[in-house]
Amino acid sequence: MPEAAHEKIINDITRRFAARTIKSAALNAEAVRYMPGGHTRDAVNYKPYAAFIDHGKGSRIYDHDGNEYIDFLGNYTSLIHGHCDPDILAAVRAQLEKGSSLCSPSALQIEHSKLLCGRTPFIEMVRYTNSGTEATMFAIRTARAVMQKDMIIKLEGAYHGTHDDAKVSMIPDFQPGELPTPHLEGSGIPQSTLQDVVIAPFNNLAAAELLMKRHRDKLAGIIVEPYLASMGTVVPEPGYLKGIRDLCDRYGILLIFDEVQSFRVSVGGMQVRENVRPDISAVGKLIGGGYPVGAFGARRDIMERFSFDMLDPRAITHSGTFNGNEITMAAGIASMKKFDQAAVDHINGLGTRMMDGFTGVFRGLGLKCQATGIGSQCNINYTDKKISNALDFVMALVPCLELQKLLHLELLNRGIFAACRNEFVISTPMTEKDVDTCVQKVKESFEFLMPYIREKTPHLL
């Protein structure tokens, strides 16, 4: 029986990927012997196997077979200045000679925290962690401690890392009633987590208010990812974030902003860009200059709880062997100093160029797709209808999951390294030419995929 057109496309993409990644295939065969799935992080895993990256420089990365890629992922937005930025490298090299983790409060931590607090009026004091996961975990703990209540509202589809509270309702409820029914994602998370986490859809103030009314006596706060960075880069509608702030004031609960990704949209993240005051913030990624980091911060009166005597029942304890370690601090200082208004304008301008470019591609090819995004990051979505929340995003994606994977693999074949979820992120060393190359490769990839689309996802035409 002759091969159907879509099968031919799938086989062709996979064959070309295999032909150019022979060393990655061998490394993968070894990796699966020691690490389940051959990796140690779900977000870097894809089929048939991942390209094993050997090194990076600026906006480029190179796999073990010597293939060059423009890196439109930047370690999921943390490499704001690309790979081996000379200023960050110099700061880290100098610090390496002095020690990596000196187990004391440090001058570098003072410098870092001054820079960080200087970026937003809403963070007066900070504590450091080693990841965004820990940062959001402690932000939630802080809210619970301050309010002496345990329940929090989380937004459906918002990603806050991998701790238990964060693993509620990333994937949306496909048949929500008045509100989505919360569910746990992955096994091993205590069922009891669901007693204290309730879920509202993004961009829905009425749902948030309903939960606040219903659980007023139990609620500590609401944790908000200002845009759904890991769920199609769904952006807030005008007035949504401000509306959440107002509701928090009305119902007397705390507002937590998770700005681990969104801190890049301005010099002080979405809170500064939208002028919405969170009570507690979690940040990460860019503030570490590419090294492991997280931080959470708030007003002085909230954060001072961390300096209370351990025997004081109001005290919040916080430790971590590598918190505020010298290498991360040195790299983060260099990273933040370079991430000034001009740098923000540069990457955001390129972000707009990329989204406009993608929109032009979809128009030109007659594809019912769209680019959603903000600042320097955007996502390709498989519908031309409005996407307001995680459910809209996932409903459009489900019939196109294979297409999403094929586009990702085909872009790798053409030298573009983006997220498997078809997300694209700009870093400061990138140029208009890099963005135009990406847009062109997306166009060529969709052109190549057209026979597949005609057979398997004709609703996109």
Ligand SMILES: Cc1ncc(COP(=O)(O)O)c(C=O)c1O
């Ligand atoms: C919004 C948001 N919060 C929290 C995290 C978790 O950060 P980390 O991966 O450093 O633990 C991420 C990671 O992508 C994120 O995007």
